[in-house]
Amino acid sequence: MSVFTPLARPELETFLAPYGLGRLLDFQGIAAGSENTNFFISLEQGEFVLTLVERGPVQEMPFFIELLDVLHQANLPVPYALRTSDGVALRELAGKPALLQPRLAGKHIKQANAQHCAQVGELLGHLHVATKDNMIKRKTDRGLDWMQEEGTQLLSHLDAPAQDLLQRTLDEIAEQKSKILALPRANIHADLFRDNAMFEGTHLTGLIDFYNACSGPMLYDIAIALNDWCSDAEGMIDGPRARALLGAYAALRPFTAAEAELWPTMLRIACVRFWLSRLIAAESFAGQDVLIHDPMEFQQRLTQRQQVNLALPFAI
Known part of the structure; x- marks a missing residue:
């Protein structure tokens, strides 16, 4: 426990x-x-x-x-x-x-459907709209610099295919860093997984665990959420769920052309962030009675994100 x-x-x-x-x-x-x-x-x-x-x-x-x-x-x-x-x-x-x-009402769900995902997208939209004009600044301690530093150190712990997979995204971060940092920003949750949302039926009753929250690109928050809520068992993006999440969000805050361009990159970066943190946790708490999420889940998702066919809706 x-x-x-x-x-x-x-x-x-x-x-x-x-x-x-x-x-x-x-x-x-x-x-x-x-x-x-x-x-x-x-x-x-x-x-x-x-x-x-x-x-x-x-x-x-x-x-x-x-x-x-x-x-x-x-x-x-x-x-x-x-x-x-x-x-x-x-x-x-x-x-x-x-x-x-x-303590908020509701419970976590394991199997998300399109209605759940629409609720998540709508909540993220409200969160970003509520903070983008009066953002409370906080730099994350697990941002792009952390990913590059920790990722470089962990390369030697991986087999050759995983090394290549990780290195490609670390290179992409270096190439796109200035564009990423210029994306529209707000306060972001940065950890909106299924175990951080509460539902009663298909009604979202609570969003919890804000201890990774920071100021940052809103697109990154969306990518983190979509990678969890809209991935199937093989790590591939489920189209109906993803379109429900993105459509509900865009109804509150339309996406920009810069966000549309960097969308595939941000999905990959969101995978790397949690792949690395899970690898670190697995090594740090090995043999202890601590919940450790499987790093392979995000290695698999990153593999699937090498080609992204899901476009952002209503990009302007």
Whole structure:
């Protein structure tokens, strides 16, 4: 189970008391996390999620709190930091930055259909529109420079076909870097996988885990989401699902000609980002009781993205 920092009931009760939400009824670790420690918290006044931030500097936490406040005020279904009776949102527990947030309704889905994907595209569109004109700046720690540095180091860990596959995209990043950085930008989620969205039926009720959020190209956010939501078992893009996602998004924010040109590149870069992070996690946590996502999933998807026949809709 991915609980990097276990908690004892007494220390948790002490931490929760200033929120004034009643007695602690129950708590349990969440196994799905791969980077942070999360607990479901049941209190007399409701259900909540407690997050202990395991990765990233403490000074970055005000960004996440401010971003989620902005999105919450825009009526998007996101968690937001609850304040104590003294108005404090960011606190410390077991030596880690800690946030208490409402638990959103719904559940994760494993099999996405076109309706789910349209909801994801619409939500991304609202997220980007809400932040593109008043973007809160934060540079990601897993951006293009990180991919080139880590990718170069990991080449020797791969077999020859995988080395060639990775090297081609690292070269493409170097060639296209200036164009990528010039794409339209907003605040982006940067990790919108199926395990970070909540649904009731085909209605999207929540978007969670913003700890990879940053300011960056909106197209990158779309590529990350589409690679997960619209890939079949062989890693190929499912046309109906992809068109549903892109069409719902474009209805809120039309794509530009520059985005249309770089779309295949961005799909490949989005694959590399998660291929590398999963390779690193697999090596770092080998033999430990930590959820490790399969790196081969994104190696396979990157292989399939060498040819991209799916165009962006309504490019202007």
